Each structure stands twice: as C-alpha cells, then as structure tokens.
Amino acid sequence: MSVQSDERSMQIVLIDDNEAYCESMRQSLSLHQIDCHYSTHAEEGLALLGTGHCEAALIDIMLGSISGIDLLKEIKRKKPELPVIMxxxxGTIETAVESIKYGAFDYIQKPxxxxxxxxxxxxxxRLNELDNERSSLKEKVLRQAPPxxxxxxxxxxLLLQMKKLALANLPVLITGENGTGKELFAQHLHLRSPRGHREMVTVNCAALTEGLLDNELFGHEKGAYTGAVSDHVGLFEKAHNNTLFLDEIGDMSLSTQAKILRVLQNQEIRKVGSSKTIKIDVNIIAATNxxxxxxxxQGxxxxxxxxRLKAAHLKIPPLRDRREDIVPLTEYFLASYSKEHKKPITGITSEVQDLFLAYHWPGNVRELRNCIHYACTMxxxxxxxxxxxxxxxxxIRNLPSERQGAFELSEKEIIVKTLQRFHYNKSKCARHLHISRSTLYNKLLRYGIEG
Ligand SMILES: Nc1ncnc2c1ncn2[C@@H]1O[C@H](COP(=O)(O)OP(=O)(O)OP(=O)(O)O)[C@@H](O)[C@H]1O
Ligand SMILES: [Mg+2]
Structure with missing residues (x-):
C-alpha cells in the first residue's frame, strides 16, 4: 500500500524515546514510500519539524523529560496546520483522547x-494534497483579479492593512468617493481570506426595494405566499462560510438596517414562511461613498x-489627493485597452499628461479609466x-482663470512636495512625476518655484 498518489515519498517525523523502535518504524515505513525522520528527544524532534517539508508528526505520549501533550501544544503553537498523531x-489512553482537544489529528495505540x-x-x-490544490487555485484566482x-x-x-485584515475574519468598512476602488479592495480582501476560493456574494443595498428585501436577504420556504412554488435560498444563506459584500450601505433604509443588524447580532436567519432559524457564519465587508x-x-x-460594521475601516483617498497614481494608472489602462482594442497605443502627449495631472477627477479612478477607454476608441x-x-x-482648459488657478495650485503643491522629497534633485523629481526635465523646468518657471 502506498500513501502517495504520485511518485514522491511522504515526509514524516517520529518522536519516541525508544531508538530501536524508531529505527524499525523507519525501515517498515520506507517500504511504503514514507521517509520517516526520527528523534528520541523532544527538542531535537522539534528542530527536525522545522527542517525540510514535513507532512505529519508521530509523537509518543510518554517521552521522558517532557510530556507528549506539552510537545503537542508546542508544535501546534509553531505549526498549527501540521497533522500530529499521538x-x-x-494506561495513557485517556491522555490520548485529551490530546484531540489540543489539536491532535488522531491517536494510535501501541503495539x-x-x-x-x-x-x-x-x-x-490526501488532505494535504487537497489543501495544496486549494491554495494553488486561490493563487490562480488572485492572479486573475485586476491588480x-x-x-x-x-x-x-491600506494594502498592507488589507492583507492583515484578510486573515482576521472581522467586519470591514470601506469608504471613499465614487470610483476610488472600494469594490476592488473588497475583492482583494475576500480573495486573500481563507474563504477566498469561493465567489464573494455581493448585494447592492441601494437596489434592495422594501418589497423584495426579505425574500432576497433571507429567502423563503415553498408555500410561504402565493407564487412561492419552491424553496428560495436568500443571500445571507448563500454567503454562509463565505464573504457577503454589502455595497452602497449608506443607501439602505432604516428598516433594512434593523434587519441586517439583527442578523449580524444573532448570526442566524429565518426564511419567510419558516419557523426554524438557520445558523449562519458570514464575513461582512461593507462599502459606501x-x-x-x-x-x-441626520438620523x-x-x-x-x-x-458593528466598522470593526476595521479602510478609507480610500480620492485620486486628486494622490496624483502620483495618475501616471501609473494611465499606463496600466492604456496597456489593457490597447490589448483589448488590438491597437498598439503606447502613450499620451505631454499636453494630455499635464491636463491629467491638473484635473480634479471627481469620478476618481473610474473616470480616468473611462477617459482612457474613450480616447483609445477615438x-x-x-x-x-x-x-x-x-x-x-x-x-477645464476653458475655465475662468481663477478656477483654473485652483487646479494649478494643486499641481504646484505636488511639484513642491516632490522637490522636497528628492532634496531638489530635478532629474529624480521629473522621473518620479513621469515628466521630462524640460517640462519640469517650464513648470518651475510658470509657478515661480525656486529650484
Ligand atoms: N488602484 C487601482 N488600480 C487599478 N484599477 C483601479 C484602482 N482603483 C480603482 N480601479 C478601477 O476603477 C474602477 C472603479 O473601481 P471600483 O468599482 O472598485 O470603485 P468604487 O469605489 O466601488 O466605486 P463606486 O463608489 O462608484 O461604487 C474599476 O474598474 C476598478 O477596477
Ligand atoms: Mg462600488
């Protein structure tokens, strides 16, 4: 019998204070494609677990200097995912049963x-293989999500915070103006979470009309009302063991808010027409502009x-407050649209770039994306x-001069800040702003900035 479905041998670590016994186990297991590395000391055994790729540990409960249970606890602290067989x-069977409580995979009796x-x-x-398949599937999905x-x-x-939050199972509130990337952040947050191999369930709260609401959120049982000819699974139930993205949460009526709050507090729902409650485990991400x-x-x-929604808060700044993103975003959208339209579009004129850097982008990244899409088509x-x-x-080019002045002021601010950051090194400053040195000199003259 071979434990592996492929040609690789399985790597395990045995920790038992009887050396002769360890050696005989090693020899017997090697006949079944299992490499058994062993140690007769707890400390040395722990070190063995840290080297190479160990897929399971076998631990004797009676280890002499340290109890097998203490060693199990230590392993679970260092490598919580590692399956441990006691x-x-x-005479130690009760301790073995107890070890399951501390996270042992199973126990086995001597002889x-x-x-x-x-x-x-x-x-x-097999479980390890499934786990690997799941993580590579997740990586694949993540690679497919827009960056x-x-x-x-x-x-x-925010990205750093988001990556940590993805592992935390906390409700996250994402705020920011229109088109700043709230949904994109929610997608990344979900994909990086342990639930990320499933498709996130999204509800647009602004589109939930009062009449449809209970049905949509909680589902109904067959016969709940005329027309309910079959069972209907609501969004909360669909999102069980998954993420529920409540988009446009600020547009939700007060009565809907009360219902959602109740579900979050009790972690259970009741379908329309049903007397039973259903326990649900749902991770909430909410967004609003x-x-x-x-x-x-305002009540x-x-x-x-x-x-309750704001256990963690990601506040995405508007594009006009992060103008250094305009050029990289432009390059990214240009590359994707030129691929989509099969037109080799490689850049923008310096006039367009100046306008992009001066414009206030009320529609934020979405407006920039649409603008580039439009221009690529034209x-x-x-x-x-x-x-x-x-x-x-x-x-904005035709605005009265005092309003245009407002935009220029913000461009001037960016240039001054960038110059300060690079200690007035103009080449570095121009490179950072993605403009030529001569454009930078023109701007310094225009704004009266001393370089
Ligand atoms: N930093 C970014 N990098 C690449 N693309 C981005 C970025 N931010 C936003 N986008 C893109 O801009 C568009 C708008 O983003 P998204 O829908 O996430 O914004 P939103 O904040 O949810 O908008 P709304 O408030 O209108 O719901 C999407 O196509 C998204 O992929
Ligand atoms: Mg959105």
Missing part, C-alpha cells in the same frame, strides 16, 4: 497496527450598525492626443 501505550497507521497517513496525505495599481504611501499602507457619521447625525443611519494614432479626450475633461 502514539499511546497501555501499533501497521495497516491502521498507513491508512491514517494516507488520509493525511491595485498605486505608488501612493497612503494606499500602500456616503459619510456615515453625517447620516447618523438616517443606525449608530449601532455603524460600529484615436487612430499610437499616442493619445488632447482632442481625443472627453469633453468634461477638456472643459
């Missing part, structure tokens, strides 16, 4: 029935729900020209 002799041990190891090997492009320090900090604190003051949003050249941009963006 070996028990006569060991070899067939039973092989079956246990085969199960562990979050940014060079901005605040966004980089509204200021919930203002809505609370339009429940404060208790706000605090152009017949390999670079995008000013006349190919949408009218909204072009209109």
């Amino acid at each position: 070996i028990t002799g006569y 060991i029935r070899f067939e039973k041990l092989l079956r246990l190891l085969a199960t562990i090997s 979050i492009i940014s060079k901005n320090k605040a966004i980089e900090a 509204k200021n919930l604190e203002t809505l609370i003051e 339009k949003f429940r404060e208790d729900l706000y605090y 152009t017949s050249d390999s670079i995008l020209h000013i006349q190919e941009l949408p009218a909204d963006i072009l209109s």
